[in-house]
Amino acid sequence: MFFKKNQTTFLILVIIVAIIAAVFDYQPLWQKISSFRPWTLGLDLAGGSYLIYDIDLSQTAPSDRSLVVNGLRDVIEKRVNFFGVSEPRVYTETAGEHSRLIVELAGIKDISEAIKQIGATPLLDFREVEEEGTSTPKFILTNLTGRYIKSARLAFDSVTRAPQVELEFNDEGAKIFEELTLKNVGKPLAIFLDNQLIEMPVVKEKISGGKAQITGKFSLEAARQLVERFNAGALPAPINLINQQTIDATLGENALSKAIIAGLFGTLAIIIFMLSAYRRLGLFASLALLIYISLVLGIFKVVPVTMSLAGIAGFILSIGMAVDANILIFARTNEERKKGLSWQAAIEEGFRRAWPSIRDSNISTLITTAILYNLTSGFVRGFALTLFIGVIVSMFSAIVVTYGFLKTFMLKSKI
Amino acid sequence: MNLKVIEKRKIFLSLAAFLVGLSIFSIVFFGLKPGIDLTGGTNWQLSFSEKIGEEKLISHLYAIRSRYDFSVSSLNDGSFLIHLPPLSENEHQALREELSKRINGLQEKSFSSIGSTIGSEIRKRAVWAILLVLLGISLYVAWAFRKVSRPVKSFKYGVITLVTLFHDVVIPTGVLAFLGHLKGVEIDTNFIVALLTIMGFSVHDTIVVFDRIRENLLVYGGKNFSLKEVIDKSVNQTFMRSVSTSLSLFLVLLAIMFFGPSSLFYFALIILVGTFFGTYSSIFVASPLLYLWQKKSS
Numbered sequence: 001m002f003f004k005k006n007q008t009t010f011l012i013l014v015i016i017v018a019i020i021a022a023v024f025d026y027q028p029l030w031q032k033i034s035s036f037r038p039w040t041l042g043l044d045l046a047g048g049s050y051l052i053y054d055i056d057l058s059q060t061a062p063s064d065r066s067l068v069v070n071g072l073r074d075v076i077e078k079r080v081n082f083f084g085v086s087e088p089r090v091y092t093e094t095a096g097e098h099s100r101l102i103v104e105l106a107g108i109k110d111i112s113e114a115i116k117q118i119g120a121t122p123l124l125d126f127r128e129v130e131e132e133g134t135s136t137p138k139f140i141l142t143n144l145t146g147r148y149i150k151s152a153r154l155a156f157d158s159v160t161r162a163p164q165v166e167l168e169f170n171d172e173g174a175k176i177f178e179e180l181t182l183k184n185v186g187k188p189l190a191i192f193l194d195n196q197l198i199e200m201p202v203v204k205e206k207i208s209g210g211k212a213q214i215t216g217k218f219s220l221e222a223a224r225q226l227v228e229r230f231n232a233g234a235l236p237a238p239i240n241l242i243n244q245q246t247i248d249a250t251l252g253e254n255a256l257s258k259a260i261i262a263g264l265f266g267t268l269a270i271i272i273f274m275l276s277a278y279r280r281l282g283l284f285a286s287l288a289l290l291i292y293i294s295l296v297l298g299i300f301k302v303v304p305v306t307m308s309l310a311g312i313a314g315f316i317l318s319i320g321m322a323v324d325a326n327i328l329i330f331a332r333t334n335e336e337r338k339k340g341l342s343w344q345a346a347i348e349e350g351f352r353r354a355w356p357s358i359r360d361s362n363i364s365t366l367i368t369t370a371i372l373y374n375l376t377s378g379f380v381r382g383f384a385l386t387l388f389i390g391v392i393v394s395m396f397s398a399i400v401v402t403y404g405f406l407k408t409f410m411l412k413s414k415i
Numbered sequence: 416m417n418l419k420v421i422e423k424r425k426i427f428l429s430l431a432a433f434l435v436g437l438s439i440f441s442i443v444f445f446g447l448k449p450g451i452d453l454t455g456g457t458n459w460q461l462s463f464s465e466k467i468g469e470e471k472l473i474s475h476l477y478a479i480r481s482r483y484d485f486s487v488s489s490l491n492d493g494s495f496l497i498h499l500p501p502l503s504e505n506e507h508q509a510l511r512e513e514l515s516k517r518i519n520g521l522q523e524k525s526f527s528s529i530g531s532t533i534g535s536e537i538r539k540r541a542v543w544a545i546l547l548v549l550l551g552i553s554l555y556v557a558w559a560f561r562k563v564s565r566p567v568k569s570f571k572y573g574v575i576t577l578v579t580l581f582h583d584v585v586i587p588t589g590v591l592a593f594l595g596h597l598k599g600v601e602i603d604t605n606f607i608v609a610l611l612t613i614m615g616f617s618v619h620d621t622i623v624v625f626d627r628i629r630e631n632l633l634v635y636g637g638k639n640f641s642l643k644e645v646i647d648k649s650v651n652q653t654f655m656r657s658v659s660t661s662l663s664l665f666l667v668l669l670a671i672m673f674f675g676p677s678s679l680f681y682f683a684l685i686i687l688v689g690t691f692f693g694t695y696s697s698i699f700v701a702s703p704l705l706y707l708w709q710k711k712s713s
Binding site: 371 | 504508522525529533543548555605608614616619622623655656659660662666668673674675676678686
């Protein structure tokens with residue numbers, strides 16, 4: 001192996017990387033380096049809202065579903081971008097038969113207004129009308145919905161000066177509209193907005209070119225708003241807010257500083273413990289631990305891993321676990337020493353014998369965290385991710401850093 | 416250090432059996448209180464500039480909602496946690512408006528409302544996660560002990576590892592059931608994550624001890640040492656390591672509990688309890704069980 005041959009060089013390299021990582025991790029130290037990529041804080045720490053919407057696809061043909069879901073995401077993304085929230089996240093998830101739309105708004109001030117804006121649905125669709133004598137007409141859903149709208153424009157009726165909304169369909173929509181109008185010549189065609197009947201004009205002839213008008217009885221303001229929303233995109237399917245989590249920014253800030261303090265005290269306690277239990281060996285383990293912390297945080301920041309409270313908890317836990325590999329090596333080395341081996345032989349043997357235990361003992365945690373990562377969502381997911389990364393890096397730090405320290409320093413000092 | 420684990424096995428095993436029994440009793444008797452993310456519901460954290468007691472807040476809430484479908488608890492930082500059925504955003508705003516009319520200086524710290532459909536989904540996923548972790552760990556244990564070893568058959572190590580796993584998971588669950596009764600602590604996704612994390616730790620501790628027994632059996636077995644002596648020797652050799660490892664984990668968990676944010680307190684506590692009994696079981700339960708089984712079959 002490379003690092004066995006060039007032990008010292010490799011160790012120095014790792015230390016240099018760790019120092020750079022430390023400067024990079026700790027924001028106030030050297031802005032030029034650390035601001036290269038800022039920390040990504042979860043909503044529970046930065047404050048903000050986490051919204052889950054259920055997408056109602058009951059009116060959508062199965063073959064169209066993924067198209068509709070993606071279209072919906074794009075539309076919501078456009079709306080959310082108006083809120084002036086830094087880096088809003090909008091994504092979809094499938095849970096069994098349900099499709100979900102998730103919106104994350106970090107640091108939003110007026111969440112109530114935001115929810116209103118997101119849910120505001122100019123949900124437009126055209127329906128065929130089947131008149132049965134004098135009774136109320138029956139409306140039949142058609143394929144033509146707001147998702148085929150290319151653009152909308154505010155116009156005024158040439159006679160009454162009443163505001164109206166002019167719609168232009170895209171090619172696909174134009175084709176459907178043409179077929180629909182052809183089929184219904186001489187019959188009325190109903191226009192529904194948000195499931196409310198707006199108007200029911202009678203089709204005089206087949207309409208090609210994909211242009212339609214909604215006259216309705218809009219106020220100027222309502223018509224203008226409708227046009228804006230259509231241009232941002234009508235919702236291709238109805239959505240329903242089923243989960244909301246909103247965290248106040250000060251609460252998150254408070255939790256973050258407490259979590260950092262807990263991490264500091266935890267690390268300090270481990271260092272004291274390692275020094276008192278293993279003396280000189282403990283010193284190396286402590287140095288290895290500091291290098292470990294700096295490297296892992298660097299990885300979190302570069303990837304970037306969103307730091308939620310659960311994620312920080314996972315990381316702090318991994319600090320406690322990272323020492324385990326060192327303890328295994330030291331315990332074995334001490335044992336071999338007692339058998340009368342030289343330091344050199346004891347370290348080699350101790351490491352060789354400890355390695356299978358280190359590897360095996362971490363695998364179970366890796367299995368657990370991998371499953372957790374795949375089966376959870378939201379804040380908890382961060383816990384699995386940080387613990388997973390932490391365990392892998394801790395194995396690296398045990399093999400390379402602790403072992404390297406031991407070989408380089410213990411052998412040279414020839415105790 | 417010279418622990419006579421096998422000689423005193425009756426004490427250790429009885430203690431373990433007693434604690435497991437007590438935990439099962441606690442789970443059955445007190446029941447587990449599911450959190451809102453598993454059943455659907457609302458958790459709303461509020462603070463007021465006006466000094467107000469818990470009872471006063473309850474009476475205001477009752478006046479607004481005119482039914483007791485909520486519960487209120489006060490938190491350390493002077494804020495309140497209100498537990499309600501799932502609320503829509505409109506209901507949330509209406510309630511907030513009503514409350515701020517009655518009590519001065521309302522400030523929302525956090526609001527989370529989870530619909531019941533998503534609750535059942537999370538529940539389903541949690542069950543899946545538990546099953547998959549159990550399966551993954553069993554497969555891993557089978558793999559870890561795949562090498563045929565004499566005189567103890569490989570599968571025995573595996574089965575006992577899973578038995579101690581049960582011990583390590585039941586006890587923290589029992590503690591949580593008791594805390595649920597005492598302090599209203601709920602079982603939420605966090606708790607399930609804590610349990611699964613304990614599973615990972617517990618198995619790794621037991622594997623280290625068993626690995627050593629296997630190694631020593633190859634070295635000393637069949638010579639002048641009895642199985643009892645080999646097991647005792649192995650346990651003593653790994654004892655310091657087990658204790659040191661758990662201790663370092665305790666230190667960070669205690670730091671989270673006492674310096675960390677209050678929302679992580681029970682999460683850390685449950686992992687702490689699990690780690691403690693996980694270490695106990697790998698030293699004092701797993702090895703005696705292995706001894707008993709082996710003695711019976713030979």
